[in-house]
Amino acid sequence: MHAILDYVLWYPSPEIFPGTSIPVRWYGLLFACAFIFGQMVLTRTFKGEGKDEGQVDRLVVYIITATILGARLGHVFFYEPAKYLANPIDIIKIWEGGLASHGAAFAIIITVWLYCNFKFDISLTKFNVKKQKREGQSFFWVIDRLVISVALAGAFIRMGNFMNSEIIGKPTDSESGVVFAHDPVRVIERNFPSVEKVSFEKNPDGADIEGSVPLKMTLEFKKNAANKQTAERLLSNNLGRLLKNYPAVTDHVFIPADQKLKLDISQKRGIVTAVAYVRGIPRYPSQLFEAASCVLIFLILYLIWNKYRQNTPQGLLFGIFLVSVFGLRFLYEFFKENQVSFEDQMTYNMGQLLSVPLLAIGFIMIFYSLTKKRNIE
Numbered sequence: 001m002h003a004i005l006d007y008v009l010w011y012p013s014p015e016i017f018p019g020t021s022i023p024v025r026w027y028g029l030l031f032a033c034a035f036i037f038g039q040m041v042l043t044r045t046f047k048g049e050g051k052d053e054g055q056v057d058r059l060v061v062y063i064i065t066a067t068i069l070g071a072r073l074g075h076v077f078f079y080e081p082a083k084y085l086a087n088p089i090d091i092i093k094i095w096e097g098g099l100a101s102h103g104a105a106f107a108i109i110i111t112v113w114l115y116c117n118f119k120f121d122i123s124l125t126k127f128n129v130k131k132q133k134r135e136g137q138s139f140f141w142v143i144d145r146l147v148i149s150v151a152l153a154g155a156f157i158r159m160g161n162f163m164n165s166e167i168i169g170k171p172t173d174s175e176s177g178v179v180f181a182h183d184p185v186r187v188i189e190r191n192f193p194s195v196e197k198v199s200f201e202k203n204p205d206g207a208d209i210e211g212s213v214p215l216k217m218t219l220e221f222k223k224n225a226a227n228k229q230t231a232e233r234l235l236s237n238n239l240g241r242l243l244k245n246y247p248a249v250t251d252h253v254f255i256p257a258d259q260k261l262k263l264d265i266s267q268k269r270g271i272v273t274a275v276a277y278v279r280g281i282p283r284y285p286s287q288l289f290e291a292a293s294c295v296l297i298f299l300i301l302y303l304i305w306n307k308y309r310q311n312t313p314q315g316l317l318f319g320i321f322l323v324s325v326f327g328l329r330f331l332y333e334f335f336k337e338n339q340v341s342f343e344d345q346m347t348y349n350m351g352q353l354l355s356v357p358l359l360a361i362g363f364i365m366i367f368y369s370l371t372k373k374r375n376i377e
Contacts, residue, residue: 007213007282009200011181014164026163034156035064038149045145049310059115066111067104074103078350079340102354112143140314147321148301155294162287169284169335177282184253194225212279221272228265231272235263243278253278284335297324313369322362326355
């Protein structure tokens with residue numbers, strides 16, 4: 001039996017300043033923080049081993065480009081190739097969503113190899129590529145230091161996913177359950193333009209039914225936009241249908257198919273307020289699981305580097321990163337909803353299958369680094 005007050009209601013606006021003309025979103029801010037703080041950590045590792053800090057800026061530009069392009073193309077080809085090949089122009093519409101961390105991982109690995117083995121001279125008037133190794137910066141030296149920053153960046157990005165209420169977990173009766181009500185709020189506000197505000201609160205007097213929790217949903221109409229009678233007709237006819245039949249709503253908030261929508265409607269000073277009694281579906285906050293894991297992995301990698309620095313076996317940090325990040329990713333996928341419908345027919349989803357080769361590379365790198373002539377004394 002689910003304890004009524006254990007779950008968390010979560011429906012923040014994705015915008016930092018909602019209702020204003022300032023289009024700054026939490027995801028964008030956290031994405032930027034991922035690279036800002038990642039660059040700070042990378043600069044410290046370069047400086048800590050006597051390397052040219054000026055190289056960090058160039059490397060970070062390459063990594064930002066690789067991350068965005070790789071994550072986007074990874075989603076396009078791994079998850080929805082038919083959709084994007086039919087409408088190639090949609091590939092550039094990153095703002096509509098659709099980034100895959102596995103694509104970013106493969107792109108970063110390739111980019112680091114190119115950075116270490118070639119010199120690029122790029123400007124508006126020329127593009128020259130010259131094969132040239134970077135002195136004191138082998139592939140494994142660079143990527144071992146880079147993954148420390150990438151782990152920290154992953155924590156920021158997963159927090160951005162949480163603020164966006166995306167990459168959600170499966171339903172749960174555990175005490176860690178979160179009701180993601182952002183999508184229902186968005187759909188209801190779009191379908192009822194006379195409604196000024198939609199909010200949710202826990203309903204301690206509601207029945208405790210396994211698999212869902214009782215909620216009160218409050219809809220506040222714009223001043224003089226409706227009276228009690230018109231509001232009741234509007235909501236009884238249309239809101240009930242959304243709460244029973246619209247997936248973006250019913251995946252999070254619903255009323256049972258055999259029940260009618262229960263409403264309490266009041267009016268004061270020209271403002272009608274309706275309270276609907278609904279049920280919410282608590283889900284695993286999978287974004288927070290991954291964010292916390294990334295912070296822990298970052299600390300482990302940084303502490304290993306800080307202790308041994310230039311004596312760290314080449315490839316060890318890279319291997320630990322791949323095994324820990326994608327090993328946990330494989331496990332966390334069991335607690336997450338599938339991203340696309342074709343995954344529902346698979347024993348292991350696409351995220352798990354794509355984690356396998358990266359896991360294998362990680363184990364190989366750990367074995368290689370620890371069996372080769374060791375640098376740690």
